[in-house]
Amino acid sequence: xxxxxxxxxxxxxxxxxxxxxxxxxxxxxxxxxxxxxxxxxxxxxxxxxxxxxxxxxxxxxxxxxxxxxxxxxxxxxxxxxxxxxxxxxxxxxxxxxxxxxxxxxxxxxxxxxxxxxxxxxxxxxxxxxxxxxxxxx
Numbered sequence: 001x002x003x004x005x006x007x008x009x010x011x012x013x014x015x016x017x018x019x020x021x022x023x024x025x026x027x028x029x030x031x032x033x034x035x036x037x038x039x040x041x042x043x044x045x046x047x048x049x050x051x052x053x054x055x056x057x058x059x060x061x062x063x064x065x066x067x068x069x070x071x072x073x074x075x076x077x078x079x080x081x082x083x084x085x086x087x088x089x090x091x092x093x094x095x096x097x098x099x100x101x102x103x104x105x106x107x108x109x110x111x112x113x114x115x116x117x118x119x120x121x122x123x124x125x126x127x128x129x130x131x132x133x134x135x136x137x
Contacts, residue, residue, distance in 0.1 A: 010113040
């Protein structure tokens with residue numbers, strides 16, 4: 001049963017691996033997505049994660065179907081600046097952490113409570129600083 005006129009109850013953010021596994025219809029990620037829908041959560045991915053996921057061997061139809069079921073948040077100037085600030089606050093820099101920082105900044109800008117599905121929980125725990133629940137997949 002859905003709540004009448006309900007605003008989303010929070011946000012579930014997918015990192016690159018979360019999105020890739022959603023495209024492959026991985027059982028664990030599919031379960032998380034079903035729970036998110038049942039709880040009226042927004043499911044989002046940063047536009048930066050598309051760069052990680054799109055490659056010649058990906059099933060393009062499955063990717064497009066998956067993307068149609070979630071919100072792709074743009075990497076705006078504000079998100080990029082927040083990502084850079086998160087890196088600086090945590091003594092990190094460089095391309096190794098850049099996409100994780102954009103995912104974290106996207107998560108922190110989303111309506112809460114926020115959970116992040118990630119294959120890299122250590123970095124996202126640091127970058128989110130306890131302001132989002134980080135779930136290892």
